[in-house]
Amino acid sequence: MIRRFWSAPAAVWLILCALSVMAVVQLEEGSSRRTASLLVVLLAAIKARLIIRHYMEADRARPVWRILYNAWNFAVAATLGIGYWMSIR
Amino acid sequence: MHGRETTSQLELDSERRPGSEGLWTFVFIDMVIFLLIFVTFMGDRLGKAALYSASQVHLSVSLGLANTLILLTSSWMVVEAVRSARARAAGDVSRYLGIAVLLGVAFVANKVVEYTSKVQHGITPATNAFFSYYFFITFVHLMHVVAGVGFLAYFRSRARAQTGLAVFQRRVENVGLFWHFVDVLWLFIFALLYLVGRP
Numbered sequence A: 001m002i003r004r005f006w007s008a009p010a011a012v013w014l015i016l017c018a019l020s021v022m023a024v025v026q027l028e029e030g031s032s033r034r035t036a037s038l039l040v041v042l043l044a045a046i047k048a049r050l051i052i053r054h055y056m057e058a059d060r061a062r063p064v065w066r067i068l069y070n071a072w073n074f075a076v077a078a079t080l081g082i083g084y085w086m087s088i089r
Numbered sequence B: 001m002h003g004r005e006t007t008s009q010l011e012l013d014s015e016r017r018p019g020s021e022g023l024w025t026f027v028f029i030d031m032v033i034f035l036l037i038f039v040t041f042m043g044d045r046l047g048k049a050a051l052y053s054a055s056q057v058h059l060s061v062s063l064g065l066a067n068t069l070i071l072l073t074s075s076w077m078v079v080e081a082v083r084s085a086r087a088r089a090a091g092d093v094s095r096y097l098g099i100a101v102l103l104g105v106a107f108v109a110n111k112v113v114e115y116t117s118k119v120q121h122g123i124t125p126a127t128n129a130f131f132s133y134y135f136f137i138t139f140v141h142l143m144h145v146v147a148g149v150g151f152l153a154y155f156r157s158r159a160r161a162q163t164g165l166a167v168f169q170r171r172v173e174n175v176g177l178f179w180h181f182v183d184v185l186w187l188f189i190f191a192l193l194y195l196v197g198r199p
Helices: A002-007 A009-029 A033-055 A063-088 B002-015 B021-046 B049-056 B061-086 B090-120 B129-162 B166-195
Strands: none
Touching: A009 A033, A009 B061, A009 B166, A033 A063, A033 B061, A033 B166, A063 B021, A063 B049, A063 B166, B021 B049, B021 B129, B021 B166, B049 B129, B061 B090, B061 B166, B090 B129, B090 B166, B129 B166
């Protein structure tokens, strides 16, 4: 039951919207800019993962696409996160 | 008998792989190009963190968030259109694609408002390195949105006549794959330009 709700497009959309608003609010209200910026990257990666899995249906595509698309998601998040961290050191 | 055949066909459709191999490849190549652009941006940011942070203040987080919610909603509508195409429900395919098109147009309108505001305040691609990237990245993404809206509108116009065809179902899955990619790109562009490092 919980698994079906989690996989439903409307539920995924609701979670994606909530995470988007959360990213902005925690950046505006959070005390530490550094932590807030890194959290923004983490939330973007989680949202991308949800879209790749549930909307693009990458898990039902050939395994190579699931691996490459998830690797791309990780690479972009690492680029933003590490790039930002290095720029403030 | 007919109902049993239809059920079997639906089961077959739900078991096969979504989209075409060519589209998965095309989208991945496009993804890698954007990854390289992001790497270049973050590399340039290393030596100019103060300039980039000061420039980010001129971007509207509200407009960026609005566009995020618009694209997320349109992506959901496209998912529903794909599910409707698999169920051979022509009316639903047309309706969901129509909403997705309207939301895509709303994204473009929002972007035009944002660009106009920047130019009116004297901000152009020549202002500094950050705004060169801002205009370049968002404009290339905007062209993807415009292309996606065109594809969605085209398949909406074909929905009533072709929804029963297996090839149409595959094409709607392909345009959906492209549209979700455009959505994912925007999630990272919003974080990259508007949020990360904002003072």
